[in-house]
Amino acid sequence: MTKTNLSLDAERLWADIMRLAEITDPARPWTRRSFTALFLEGRAWLAKRFAEAGLVTRIDTAGNLIGRLEGLNPALGVIAIGSHSDSVPSGGRFDGMAGLATGLEIVRSLRDAGIRPQHTIEVVDFLAEEPSEYGLACIGSRGMGGALDARMLDLTEPGGEKLRDALRRVGGDPDRLAEAKRDDVSAYLELHIEQGIVLESRALDVGIVTTIVGVRRIEIIFQGEADHAGTTPMALRHDALVAAAHTVAAVRGVAEQLAAEGADYFVATVGILNVEPSASNIVPGRCRLIIDARSTAPALIQRFTETIDRESQAHAAAARVTRASFTIVSDGPPVACDENLRSALRQGARDLGLGETDLPSGAGHDAVYMSRICPSAMVFVPCRAGKSHTPEEWAHRDAIAAGAEVIFQALRELDQTLR
């Protein structure tokens, strides 16, 4: 395969994104949660599109949907292009799908031009990149990267199903997970919407990702006493929500402080807060909250954790409740993207006359786990007002096409140079 003036079909790429978006929970677009019937419907459609593009399609034991185009020189290994087709509840149409459609359009364009690459190309729809009902994100890429362990397979969703059984239900095989781990991938490339406002605000076409933030999730449980809200005097209460509320305020305060230091990127969020028993006339007896802390600097995440550990303990004592749990439920360090791939992507953007910049990713991605088994890199494209994980999420057709062209350009370069 040589570099030519080959170009992708922007309209065909866009049509795939719009078509998959229609497979949504109609009550709350755009929702296609991993492991649901809708998710499987989306995948059936994707598998059909993969096959139409001439790809040999399969589901690996970690539940990833893979379309494969055999290369001329199998010894060179695989260049994988991927992302994910699942969404958060009431999410967007682009997060995940833009990257999948990019991979699909690239292999279609190669086929239309009658070009057979040296490397085998795989388009991968990673299973459950978004936090799933089982309390775990990036399930498929963890599997491919060899980071999905038996403890994780025992995670259970609120309805009682274990991840192990859910994985079987979507075509994976929890008993043969080791087979999903790959040692034949030479490079992983992913296009994604930025989910931030840097590219839009600077009117740039693409971002070449330098580092993907580390993400630590902490679960805190406060245990108080569920007393009658009318007859329990203020001085005798053990109100779990009071401790939780002060902790939410502390998370915000500490995060603002660490972000303001400016040297490294830092954000922290309480996105889940459950109150039990949740009745207007009962003092909350138990509260559970999940903190999501992210940074390009592990030291900041550690400082944050220690401060919130102390503060939540103090707020529990002040509310006369027990801090029943302070648990780091998941912890991924920051991951640097591969310099060689970044340079191919940068060159691709320059050859195409596009405005590009280096930037960190505040969001986790499947590339985090792929980087455990192969050089990995990402291209960001601008999205309107930085909005993501919300129905208003939007990226322009031409913006996605430009990013996809950068990956296409880099792929053709890497197909020649990558050994």
Next chain:
Amino acid sequence: MTKTNLSLDAERLWADIMRLAEITDPARPWTRRSFTALFLEGRAWLAKRFAEAGLVTRIDTAGNLIGRLEGLNPALGVIAIGSHSDSVPSGGRFDGMAGLATGLEIVRSLRDAGIRPQHTIEVVDFLAEEPSEYGLACIGSRGMGGALDARMLDLTEPGGEKLRDALRRVGGDPDRLAEAKRDDVSAYLELHIEQGIVLESRALDVGIVTTIVGVRRIEIIFQGEADHAGTTPMALRHDALVAAAHTVAAVRGVAEQLAAEGADYFVATVGILNVEPSASNIVPGRCRLIIDARSTAPALIQRFTETIDRESQAHAAAARVTRASFTIVSDGPPVACDENLRSALRQGARDLGLGETDLPSGAGHDAVYMSRICPSAMVFVPCRAGKSHTPEEWAHRDAIAAGAEVIFQALRELDQTLR
């Protein structure tokens, strides 16, 4: 009917309480939520017990289950004894049922002794005394007191059913609600567990309720923006939970202050806090909380409301979110119990050689709405550690029997004197 040495059967009274308790959601005892299949199962059992006691049983148009023993002199009107058979989620076995079993045991004892009262006696199981899924408490007693209006009938539970239809489902008739309002009741008496620690800590047998606190419920909704928790810098967030958390802290702080003033009883609670979309990696876009404020003094509830109105507005501004709603969803003023009935109850306790005291009720009760149509009064019996609305709720067999004897004694006195 004359006063005699008649005594109730404490064991039979206790057995009824224990037997109804068994009709519970097995996954979370003791739960028998109004309008559920379990609730109807409990009522079917109660209706059978009513009939066995010789009561003529019916359900009125407000959904109250009523057992009636016709008096010798119908012109004297009805003496009603009642409470409720529904529970909060994971509630207790005594809140409500102790009062129903008291009424039932009193009519059984009269029948066993071959005594026919002058007044007609009704035992009433009021519909949905606890806050229901429709966002309303005391549904049946509101109906009997003429305080259930068309707006309330349009309230909808999360599954989409209107209260109007639910009422029909349990045997009421929303189109003929006016028929439930009574003008023939001469007195209403209710036994209830104290749900507080005054009686236990002072080793007293019964409390004669002076005033039932006023209860105001306020709904606050904060509307922010559901952004990506990884890519939205702290300075650009519109986090609805941050405003809600500061408001929860304010409710606690202001309530502690008002309670500490000491002249009047005051408590306030946030028992419900919903976060949307509730995902660990999404900044909360919307939060709804319900505040429950109670006092014997309307002025304190008003001061509290005004302070929280100001503070929640300020917390919304600080978090850069909108306070989309600050709504008083229900508002009941404090209600004084009838002096004549209280004096009969006090005399009854003294005749029985029991230790008694006057005390306010921090909990709302059906007596609040009954007092709109007739003189009403309540007797409290001690419960262990003041615990209520929790599975550990406990009252001794003899403590309940003593309170029931006080009502029985007063009933026989009032049957002679009440015109």
